[in-house]
Amino acid sequence: MRLPALFVARRNLSRNRLRSALAALGILVGVVAIASLGIFGNVLAVGADDALGDIGTQVIVTPNADAGFETIDDRTVTEIERAVADVSEATVVPLRTDGGLVRRGGNAAAATIYGIENPAAIYEAREGRLPERHRQGAVVGAGLAETLELRAGDNVEVDGETHRVVAVLEPVETFTPVSPDDAVMLPEGAVGGDGYEQVVVEADTGPEATASAAAVEAAVNDREERVDVFELSTVVDEIDEFFSLLSGFLVGLGGISLFVAGVSILNVMLMSTVERRREIGVLRAVGVSRADILRTILIEAALLGLLGAAVGVAVTVALVTALYLATPVELWVVLHPMNGVYLLAAFAFGVLVSVVSGLYPAWKAATERPVDALRG
Amino acid sequence: MAAVELRGVTRRYEGGAGPVVALDDVSMDVEPGEFVAVMGPSGSGKSTLLNLVGLLDAPDEGTVRIEGRDVTDLGVDERTRVRRDTVGFVFQDFHLIPTLSALENVVVPTVFGGDPARERAADLLERVGLGDRLEHTPDELSGGQKQRVAIARALVNRPRVVLADEPTGNLDRDTGARVLEELTAVTDDGVSVVAVTHDPVVAGFADRTVRLRDGVVV
Numbered sequence: 236m237r238l239p240a241l242f243v244a245r246r247n248l249s250r251n252r253l254r255s256a257l258a259a260l261g262i263l264v265g266v267v268a269i270a271s272l273g274i275f276g277n278v279l280a281v282g283a284d285d286a287l288g289d290i291g292t293q294v295i296v297t298p299n300a301d302a303g304f305e306t307i308d309d310r311t312v313t314e315i316e317r318a319v320a321d322v323s324e325a326t327v328v329p330l331r332t333d334g335g336l337v338r339r340g341g342n343a344a345a346a347t348i349y350g351i352e353n354p355a356a357i358y359e360a361r362e363g364r365l366p367e368r369h370r371q372g373a374v375v376g377a378g379l380a381e382t383l384e385l386r387a388g389d390n391v392e393v394d395g396e397t398h399r400v401v402a403v404l405e406p407v408e409t410f411t412p413v414s415p416d417d418a419v420m421l422p423e424g425a426v427g428g429d430g431y432e433q434v435v436v437e438a439d440t441g442p443e444a445t446a447s448a449a450a451v452e453a454a455v456n457d458r459e460e461r462v463d464v465f466e467l468s469t470v471v472d473e474i475d476e477f478f479s480l481l482s483g484f485l486v487g488l489g490g491i492s493l494f495v496a497g498v499s500i501l502n503v504m505l506m507s508t509v510e511r512r513r514e515i516g517v518l519r520a521v522g523v524s525r526a527d528i529l530r531t532i533l534i535e536a537a538l539l540g541l542l543g544a545a546v547g548v549a550v551t552v553a554l555v556t557a558l559y560l561a562t563p564v565e566l567w568v569v570l571h572p573m574n575g576v577y578l579l580a581a582f583a584f585g586v587l588v589s590v591v592s593g594l595y596p597a598w599k600a601a602t603e604r605p606v607d608a609l610r611g
Numbered sequence: 612m613a614a615v616e617l618r619g620v621t622r623r624y625e626g627g628a629g630p631v632v633a634l635d636d637v638s639m640d641v642e643p644g645e646f647v648a649v650m651g652p653s654g655s656g657k658s659t660l661l662n663l664v665g666l667l668d669a670p671d672e673g674t675v676r677i678e679g680r681d682v683t684d685l686g687v688d689e690r691t692r693v694r695r696d697t698v699g700f701v702f703q704d705f706h707l708i709p710t711l712s713a714l715e716n717v718v719v720p721t722v723f724g725g726d727p728a729r730e731r732a733a734d735l736l737e738r739v740g741l742g743d744r745l746e747h748t749p750d751e752l753s754g755g756q757k758q759r760v761a762i763a764r765a766l767v768n769r770p771r772v773v774l775a776d777e778p779t780g781n782l783d784r785d786t787g788a789r790v791l792e793e794l795t796a797v798t799d800d801g802v803s804v805v806a807v808t809h810d811p812v813v814a815g816f817a818d819r820t821v822r823l824r825d826g827v828v829v
Contacts, residue, residue, distance in 0.1 A: 522695020
């Protein structure tokens with residue numbers, strides 16, 4: 236019996252198992268509320284961040300039709316490239332855009348046709364290989380490939396001309412203004428027209444995209460509004476902010492339930508010390524110090540908290556696992572380190588709330604004069 | 612040297628109609644191994660006297676010495692320590708902890724010292740005739756048995772004085788006599804016993820009887 240107070244505290248708790256279990260249940264609910272709401276909020280935020288990923292890092296430059304510009308010419312593309320290179324590592328991908336019919340055998344589909352020189356800079360192939368410099372052949376988006384049952388190596392007819400399919404793209408699940416799923420990409424020369432209908436600036440991070448957009452705006456629209464610069468990284472920032480607000484709100488709700496649990500621990504400890512008043516009086520009379528009484532009751536409260544918080548963490552892990560199994564949430568989102576932080580913080584708060592709630596009953600029991608306690 | 616020495620001890624309580632003098636200038640010695648019965652009607656100050664000797668309370672005036680040491684003005688924690696080392700209590704309604712076995716009840720006063728005296732506790736229970744009841748909980752014991760457990764508990768820390776508050780108050784005559792025999796046996800080891808009681812039988816077992824009335828020794 237190295238820790239007599241711990242031994243006595245455990246013994247005391249086991250005297251009224253139901254009451255102890257109910258008090259621990261309160262903490263359990265509070266911990267589950269904080270941890271699961273926190274984690275769910277975080278999963279939402281991380282998931283949304285992931286889905287919004289590309290629009291947060293892409294800048295789309297289009298000609299300013301209002302000012303009479305129908306396309307972006309080569310000189311402007313060069314200006315854009317220079318401006319971007321000054322502020323970031325972002326890749327500049329000029330696109331020619333057209334629409335047309337894509338055919339294979341008896342199947343036909345309307346598709347967006349992009350003329351693109353370096354598709355490898357912004358897309359990934361599921362099948363085949365994306366050329367560094369796109370000289371010949373067609374790159375087909377995942378959706379279009381499915382519709383026409385196209386595979387790399389097949390021939391496809393685009394606007395009457397036959398091209399060999401060099402690559403099929405990965406489906407793009409995230410939201411992007413330049414969606415390749417139902418598009419076919421040809422070399423620039425194969426798509427008619429002068430200049431480009433849009434220029435995509437692909438950055439690694441949101442701030443880089445923001446800086447690139449500002450640089451393009453400054454360089455190209457210096458004297459005349461020649462292009463529209465569309466970038467969503469600031470919108471993404473606001474969305475992130477919204478989600479962190481949502482997380483905070485959810486955690487706050489959890490906090491309220493933990494507070495209620497704390498009050499219930501306070502109530503239980505107060506009741507149990509009132510019931511044990513004479514017994515504590517006897518202990519004090521036979522020479523048990525105030526500190527030992529205080530310690531014992533605090534340990535009782537802490538044990539209730541530990542029990543509730545530990546089971547609460549387990550329940551939360553089970554809930555999150557269920558969420559993972561029941562929804563298309565990805566594993567890495569579920570295993571995000573921030574979720575662990577929520578779990579640990581909820582556990583710590585659960586125990587802390589219990590101990591704090593035990594303080595008053597413990598102090599009250601320890602400082603009562605044994606003469607008064609014994610008189611009952 | 613007296614085990615317990617009270618000199619001019621006065622204790623007042625704040626009552627509804629002004630201060631009530633529970634003990635008025637009481638002086639008294641208890642020698643080592645002496646069995647003293649304190650008798651008197653209700654409200655005569657018996658319990659107050661016991662609380663003062665037992666260091667559960669401090670006098671307003673006068674001094675309390677235990678084995679020559681002045682313990683009148685000790686702080687709460689020091690008072691608790693002296694109480695643990697020198698005083699044992701036996702209460703009228705036993706005050707055993709209902710969820711603990713007889714043995715554990717006797718061990719309790721030593722538990723928080725970090726060195727629970729289980730063997731000594733078992734020996735003491737053996738001595739009061741409860742060697743075969745170590746694992747019984749209080750509700751499985753008779754009143755007399757409970758009080759004998761309480762006596763064993765009072766002795767576990769090797770006190771200099773055992774204080775008994777109406778030790779036979781809840782017991783029938785024969786059982787009471789048995790408990791008083793145990794208390795008398797305690798004095799053989801040089802431990803003093805102070806018993807506060809209404810019961811003249813207790814006085815019969817005592818070496819000396821002190822009578823109180825209205826807070827004064829008569």
